Amino acid sequence: MSDHTTTPPVAKKVPVERTHHGDTVVDPYTWMADKTDPEVIAFLEGQNEFVAAATAQLKPLQDTIFGEIKARTQETDMSVPTRTGDYWYFSRTQEGQQYGRSVRCPVAGPDDWDPPTINPSSTLPGEQVVLDANVEAQGHDFFSLGGVSVSEDGQWLAFSTDVVGNERYTLRFRNLVTGEELAETVEDTAGGAIWSRDARYVFYITVDDAWRPDTVWRHEIGTAPSDDVRVFHEPDEGFWVGLGGSRSREYLFVGVGSKTTSEVFAIPTADPTAEPVSLAPRVSGVEYDVDHAVIGGTGYFLFTHNGPDPANGGEKCENYAVDIAPTDDPANRTTFLAHDPQRRIEDVDAFADYLVLSYRADALPRVAIADLRRIDGMPTADDFVEVRFDQPLCTAGAAGNPEWTTPRLRIVYTSFIEPTELLDLDVATGERTLLKRQIVLGGYSPDDYEQSREWVIAADGTRIPVSVVRRRGTASPAPTLLYGYGSYEHSIDPHFSISRLSLLDRGVVFVVAHVRGGGEMGRQWYENGKTLTKRNTFTDFVDVARHLIDTGVTTPRQLVAEGGSAGGLLMGAVVNAAPELFNGIVAAVPFVDALNSILDPSLPLTVIEWEEWGNPLADPEVYAYMKSYSPYENVREVAYPAILALNSLNDTRVLHTEAAKWAARLQDHTTGDAPILLKTEMSAGHGGVSGRYKQWEETAFELAWILQQTGATTTEGDDVHA
Incomplete structure (x- = not known):
């Protein structure tokens, strides 16, 4: 040499x-x-x-x-537990181990919204290891988790791994009750997976030869992957395909997007074998995203979009606006939050009792909340109240909120000089509870x-x-x-x-x-x-x-x-x-x-x-x-x-x-x-x-x-x- x-x-x-x-x-x-x-x-x-x-x-x-x-790092540590269904989910790291463990413990009851006390040095009552990445990584120079998804009933785990670094993942399934891992595996997936509500099916995405996520598949647990059903395929090489679900658990969303154009298809979770239905036609240069909300007992789709602004002569909503439409008539859209050139709307998250608006203003991210319980009729922009912090140069936003009915909003806060904090905000009272501040030793x-x-x-x-x-x-x-x-x-x-x-x-x-x-x-x-x-x-x-x-x-x-x-x-x-x-x-x-x-x-x-x-x-x-x-x-x-x-x-x-x-x-x-x-x-x-x-x-x-x-x-x- x-x-x-x-x-x-x-x-x-x-x-x-x-x-x-x-x-x-x-x-x-x-x-x-x-x-x-x-x-x-x-x-x-x-x-x-x-x-x-x-x-x-x-x-x-x-x-x-x-x-x-x-x-400076607390090597043996645990994250703040997040409730999903009947369990608190969190992760643990152990001194000397390269990777973390995904774990869970049962909630005390349907009204249990107080996360368990953080205890990095010992296990919590009923704690169960969902996935230990250290075990999965053994024998590999490289290891990456593409996604970890637990079925709504808490019985099944779907997870994907990449041991090369090329972002093509192998999808596997494990019974969390018996510990048995199924023989069936799906190769060359794009990473994540979503369960149907009845835990009978798993939806996942594959990529084409150009590494473009282009196809959604439905896998029935217990069957051969060769029998998987192609749910959706995007032939246009300029578009990516994504997969997500509404927090309400009512809809599965297939998102298709290029750099400038998007389209969203919905599958009702009550009928997981249904064909995806487009919620708004694809229009060149128009991007939109969708969430499902229930306001006054009626179901709506919320469209965050940069399409034409009726109040401004049909000009595009450059910094995005939000429209609303009944779920049974998604074409019947009306303006919900109007376009504001001083505010870049990024997202609207719906919960059972409130809506959360994420946006940018003055070069910083912001978050505001509309409490539906305090509003008669349809909320307006004035009903969204910003969650404020004393530090003028900071980042704050919603984080780790999978539950539809939670009375508390989990918020992450940090700055260039302040370690990351996780807080629970009681939306009804405004009370904030500090759950954890990132520990910096020394x-x-x-x-x-x-x-x-x-x-x-x-x-x-x-x-x-x-x-x-x-x-x-x-x-x-x-x-x-x-x-x-x-x-x-x-x-x-x-x-x-x-x-x-x-x-x-x-x-x-x-x-x-x-x-x-x-x-x-x-x-x-x-x-x-x-x-x-x-x-x-x-x-x-x-x-x-x-x-x-x-x-x-x-x-x-x-x-x-x-x-x-x-x-x-x-x-x-x-x-x-x-x-x-x-x-x-x-x-x-x-x-x-x-x-x-x-x-x-x-x-x-x-x-x-x-x-x-x-x-x-x-x-x-x-x-x-x-x-x-x-x-x-x-x-x-x-x-x-x-x-x-x-x-x-x-x-x-x-x-x-x-x-x-x-x-x-x-x-x-x-x-x-x-x-x-x-x-x-x-x-x-x-x-x-x-x-x-x-x-x-x-x-x-x-x-x-x-x-x-x-x-x-x-x-x-x-x-x-x-």
């Missing part, structure tokens, strides 16, 4: 021409696409050898940070840290929200980690992280740039960062980086940027545009060969992505635009900062070849001495390694590398200057 301890392996070049719209490009690294090719494996393993040698000096710091994460105090929301003016005048987190007393300029994502309308909301403390305590300032393409500021924020406006995502991030430098928060020598998946595309684009601003880039499973991937409809998930990025095959303008920013296409001969590209061989969302080709081209073109590192997990998928201790080890490695590149040295014994 070649020695790659001093230099990375040099990738061979096999020129392959690509011609579209009269433009011919020669790509020397397309051969890397075949992960079964021994040369590809040898290249990746050689790169791993180089990474190990180039970062060997970080091992003591990595070990220290791993120890800090471990020491004397952690939120008062030692500070968070703030700032606004950066982009080059085009747009105000970009920026979150800043630091330990109090941190002097400027400071080592800084700038994080970004900016795609798919995904929002990076305030959240607490134990591992982040290892950065903050060493004087690193953590900054989130909430760039366009995300969802923080409503639907238009997303629309202005996709397809032919995608470059806004990258220029916003660069503008934030320059602002941090210009205002003295940090310096280019102390600034590291990080993003993953579509955020990895962001990293690749900004380091091409402004390499001089950064001393390090972390790109996890990065979507850096965007143009080549979106040009190939045979690749997993490509066709459905055309509504996110545009279709460069059909549209020369899209082709030219994507070529202008795709990181792999735009690598140039400049002095790049140090780059850490984290890759996974079995990733089906962002194929291994993207990071591999990008790293090879960077290593070939950079004119500087900063190392370009490609670290590939050879037994993992899009989410990286499995098992909490393995994940902590990987996190500790990444944080050690970041500390090296920011020059942070404020903890005794941490001399990690770049």
Whole structure:
């Protein structure tokens, strides 16, 4: 084997021409696409050898940070029990074990809504292990649970597992009374499963060759999977299929959606073999979701949608509205919650006695409740009362509420500096009960840290929200980690992280740039960062980086940027545009060969992505635009900062070849001495390694590398200057 301890392996070049719209490009690294090719494996393993040698000096710091994460985490712990049917369900973790156990204990009676007292060190009365992931993971380098579903009567368990990392799951069934596991298994499912109310059937989804969830099946317990009935199939390659059920247990919903269009079909649970019925026709550009509610004794469907707004001349409800229709006449829709340009409605959850509205305003998530018991007739927008918290920069929302008749709403609350809390809110009285605050060992105090929301003016005048987190007393300029994502309308909301403390305590300032393409500021924020406006995502991030430098928060020598998946595309684009601003880039499973991937409809998930990025095959303008920013296409001969590209061989969302080709081209073109590192997990998928201790080890490695590149040295014994 070649020695790659001093230099990375040099990738061979096999020129392959690509011609579209009269433009011919020669790509020397397309051969890397075949992960079964021994040369590809040898290249990746050689790169791993180089990474190990180039970062060997970080091992003591990595070990220290791993120890800090471990020491701050209560390893033997349990979650707050959540009632479903006649049982309280919760999870347990045990010190020394990689995975958790799903467990349950019986409720005391129909009016028992007080969860059992949390006791991590001993079992509760009647406690039963539903599923021990440690047992299921034995003998596997990688393990992931796709879903754990218990039948309504509590007798049966359906669960799915992936031991490769390619997100194709094996569905299995177990009798929770006898402990017997059935011989029948369903291979290559999309993950989750839903039981019929009578526990006779299980509904599940399979994927096509492009890893697109496209078909719903019905399996009858005790029969051969080869006899399963196809319930629904979506032939359009631009649409995904999803599966869910109403909290009322009255309906099973089959959701079909592209990036811009959706349709929902309903199956009454009283007749699980019925054909799915569309609740509203598919209209191009209109998205909607449905929940089932009972108001004044009458059943209704609630449609959260971005369709035409009658009150605004038929313009689309850009930030979504809610319509209502009787369940026996779903076409007879009227406005329930009108469109508000200052509020992005995300969801309406129905319970027997109240409705919960989840929405976004001022770049933060909010939750409001309408108590149906206090309202005569149909609720209005004024009947929804916001659940408020004192902290202005926080995340709050409904969580873990499967029961239709519960008088209490389970709420999750957190911020960048406050550990996650779970509370029960008595909707009738407004009383809040703290059920659990995430335990951070070692004397952690939120008062030692500070968070703030700032606004950066982009080059085009747009105000970009920026979150800043630091330990109090941190002097400027400071080592800084700038994080970004900016795609798919995904929002990076305030959240607490134990591992982040290892950065903050060493004087690193953590900054989130909430760039366009995300969802923080409503639907238009997303629309202005996709397809032919995608470059806004990258220029916003660069503008934030320059602002941090210009205002003295940090310096280019102390600034590291990080993003993953579509955020990895962001990293690749900004380091091409402004390499001089950064001393390090972390790109996890990065979507850096965007143009080549979106040009190939045979690749997993490509066709459905055309509504996110545009279709460069059909549209020369899209082709030219994507070529202008795709990181792999735009690598140039400049002095790049140090780059850490984290890759996974079995990733089906962002194929291994993207990071591999990008790293090879960077290593070939950079004119500087900063190392370009490609670290590939050879037994993992899009989410990286499995098992909490393995994940902590990987996190500790990444944080050690970041500390090296920011020059942070404020903890005794941490001399990690770049």
